Amino acid sequence: MADLPMPTVRPTAGPASPSAPRPMRFILNWGRRYSLWVFNFGLACCAIEFVATSMSRHDFIRFGVVPFADGPRRADLMIVSGTVTDKMAPAVKRLYERMPDPKYVISFGACSNSGGPYWDSYCVTKGVDQIIPVDVYVPGCPPRPEALLHGIMTLQEKIAAQHPEDRRA
Amino acid sequence: MSAPYEEATEGTVYTVSGNDWTELIETLSGQQDEKLVINMGPQHPSTHGVLRLILNLDGETVTEARTVIGYLHTGIEKNMEFRTWTQGTTFVTRMDYLAPIFNETAYCMGVEKLLGITDRIPERAQAIRVMMMELTRISSHMVAIGTFGMELGATTPFLFGAREREMVLDVMEYITGLRMNMAYVRPGGVSVDLPAGAVDKVGELLKVMPGRIEDLRKMLDANPVYLARTKDVAYLDLTGCMALGVTGPMLRAAGLPWDLRKSQPYCGYETYEFDVPTEKTGDVYGRYLVRMAEMEESLKIIEQALDRLSGPLKGGRVMVDDKKIGWPAQLALGPDGMGNSPDHIAHIMSGSMEALIHHFKLVTEGFRVPAGQAYASVESPRGELGAHVVSDGGTRPYRVHFRDPSFTNLQSMPATCEGGMVADVISAVASIDPVMGGVDR
Ligand code: SF4
Numbered sequence: 257m258a259d260l261p262m263p264t265v266r267p268t269a270g271p272a273s274p275s276a277p278r279p280m281r282f283i284l285n286w287g288r289r290y291s292l293w294v295f296n297f298g299l300a301c302c303a304i305e306f307v308a309t310s311m312s313r314h315d316f317i318r319f320g321v322v323p324f325a326d327g328p329r330r331a332d333l334m335i336v337s338g339t340v341t342d343k344m345a346p347a348v349k350r351l352y353e354r355m356p357d358p359k360y361v362i363s364f365g366a367c368s369n370s371g372g373p374y375w376d377s378y379c380v381t382k383g384v385d386q387i388i389p390v391d392v393y394v395p396g397c398p399p400r401p402e403a404l405l406h407g408i409m410t411l412q413e414k415i416a417a418q419h420p421e422d423r424r425a
Numbered sequence: 426m427s428a429p430y431e432e433a434t435e436g437t438v439y440t441v442s443g444n445d446w447t448e449l450i451e452t453l454s455g456q457q458d459e460k461l462v463i464n465m466g467p468q469h470p471s472t473h474g475v476l477r478l479i480l481n482l483d484g485e486t487v488t489e490a491r492t493v494i495g496y497l498h499t500g501i502e503k504n505m506e507f508r509t510w511t512q513g514t515t516f517v518t519r520m521d522y523l524a525p526i527f528n529e530t531a532y533c534m535g536v537e538k539l540l541g542i543t544d545r546i547p548e549r550a551q552a553i554r555v556m557m558m559e560l561t562r563i564s565s566h567m568v569a570i571g572t573f574g575m576e577l578g579a580t581t582p583f584l585f586g587a588r589e590r591e592m593v594l595d596v597m598e599y600i601t602g603l604r605m606n607m608a609y610v611r612p613g614g615v616s617v618d619l620p621a622g623a624v625d626k627v628g629e630l631l632k633v634m635p636g637r638i639e640d641l642r643k644m645l646d647a648n649p650v651y652l653a654r655t656k657d658v659a660y661l662d663l664t665g666c667m668a669l670g671v672t673g674p675m676l677r678a679a680g681l682p683w684d685l686r687k688s689q690p691y692c693g694y695e696t697y698e699f700d701v702p703t704e705k706t707g708d709v710y711g712r713y714l715v716r717m718a719e720m721e722e723s724l725k726i727i728e729q730a731l732d733r734l735s736g737p738l739k740g741g742r743v744m745v746d747d748k749k750i751g752w753p754a755q756l757a758l759g760p761d762g763m764g765n766s767p768d769h770i771a772h773i774m775s776g777s778m779e780a781l782i783h784h785f786k787l788v789t790e791g792f793r794v795p796a797g798q799a800y801a802s803v804e805s806p807r808g809e810l811g812a813h814v815v816s817d818g819g820t821r822p823y824r825v826h827f828r829d830p831s832f833t834n835l836q837s838m839p840a841t842c843e844g845g846m847v848a849d850v851i852s853a854v855a856s857i858d859p860v861m862g863g864v865d866r
Binding site: 298299300301303304305307308311312313338339341343344347373374376377378379380397398400 | 467474475495496497498499500501503504507515516519522523568583584585587588590591594604605606861862
């Protein structure tokens with residue numbers, strides 16, 4: 257993907273944020289952590305497991321993760337679940353860039369981690385981290401819903417430890 | 426968002442103002458039409474995965490509808506040419522990911538035809554295949570009906586559907602070790618026999634499921650909102666279905682009782698008793714009714730298969746009795762997941778040199794399949810799923826091509842949508858129930 261450069265400009269969460277006092281940071285992170293509106297980039301089989309995680313039994317809404325974001329502009333977390341093909345990659349990048357900061361990405365499944373079973377295919381992007389930065393990788397093909405729950409909790413820990421100045425932890 | 430990014434990802438970016446746009450807007454502003462071109466997808470919550478639709482609208486009416494596919498083309502068919510015949514099952518299972526067992530069975534039946542061992546597949550393996558296929562049909566239809574409700578804006582059917590699907594997946598996981606994409610059916614039989622207690626688990630499911638299907642029916646069958654969105658929507662008559670090669674619930678909802686399980690039986694379906702549900706209406710509601718009735722029929726078939734598995738076929742083989750083809754090992758669940766059974770490891774490592782050689786040859790190189798070609802098809806939840814398997818006599822396929830019902834049925838989208846309302850496009854696409862993994866492969 258030579259024609260898709262990595263982002264170079266890293267916007268901050270406001271000019272005064274580096275000098276934010278500690279309690280302020282804590283509250284900010286606490287808020288971010290438990291109100292992750294998800295933009296589900298459901299692409300293939302993994303999307304079905306993502307949906308299973310959001311539905312009756314596993315129900316990740318109890319972690320404050322809400323899968324009903326109206327679009328990328330209203331989302332904090334993008335979960336890329338499934339095979340990113342070369343045809344789809346520009347759309348993934350474009351929609352990622354539409355998301356407001358601070359934004360996080362979970363790569364769900366072997367395909368979006370590294371190409372998965374299609375590691376030698378002629379038309380699959382070998383890992384979504386080639387086009388957008390990823391915070392948490394969830395392995396599996398498809399990963400179990402419990403794995404996604406663990407991935408979300410890992411991300412929440414990461415956010416809790418984050419400095420508000422950083423766009424991403 | 427700076428312009429250079431956009432240019433890198435999307436090519437040259439045009440802003441909708443200035444230059445020729447001003448002229449265009451001026452010429453158009455005098456006219457009184459409401460023509461709109463709408464792009465839906467490829468990432469849209471209502472298009473069933475990564476389907477992209479281009480809709481020409483005149484007000485609310487769709488004048489032209491076109492699909493754009495290929496966003497999930499993973500090159501499965503090509504990749505298979507670089508793997509052994511057995512490894513192929515791990516790829517085909519990922520095509521139509523809501524109905525993995527059907528993909529595997531179609532593919533394996535094709536390979537078995539080429540090998541000339543169709544008649545030697547143990548009956549127990551056939552009965553397990555039938556049972557697993559019907560279980561998968563239920564879970565697939567549950568998702569179909571659930572997502573359909575979700576796409577129309579009703580979350581409850583999906584919560585129901587997901588709950589029921591989890592039940593089926595629990596059984597699947599118990600039997601195969603995986604919830605989805607299990608690569609359970611292998612050329613020559615199935616990878617592993619039913620574990621102890623599987624029959625009871627399926628039996629429990631059989632007890633609970635009819636009530637659950639009844640619940641869904643109570644909620645939807647006569648629901649006025651649901652009826653308003655489904656009745657007489659996306660009508661496609663029998664002639665249209667035949668012309669477009671449509672199969673599956675769509676065809677049966679138009680009145681033709683065409684079901685490969687009856688018309689070209691495979692895996693011993695001719696020995697099971699079940700009906701082929703049909704409707705005469707040819708609309709979205711008819712397709713829904715057919716799916717519901719099919720789940721009830723599936724339960725009947727599972728019950729019969731289960732009786733055989735726990736009765737006359739108990740303790741039989743599940744893999745063809747040919748050491749050159751049948752995978753030698755029974756799998757067992759170890760601390761790190763599914764693997765070769767410890768007994769088998771002990772046998773090949775310290776018991777028999779010959780067994781070790783066989784195991785090594787089969788695992789590293791695979792078996793050879795005589796040159797030729799074969800076509801095998803099964804009735805998947807979406808219609809006729811066919812596998813065209815070509816061999817040049819080697820250990821790897823020369824070419825494997827699939828006739829995926831989602832792909833064929835999807836071409837009926839313009840026929841059902843054009844002339845209708847834009848909101849009905851959603852119902853129409855959802856009632857076709859395309860799985861993009863199967864469409865694009
Ligand atoms: S990782 Fe596996 S299950 Fe997930 S999208 Fe890829 S092939 Fe499908």
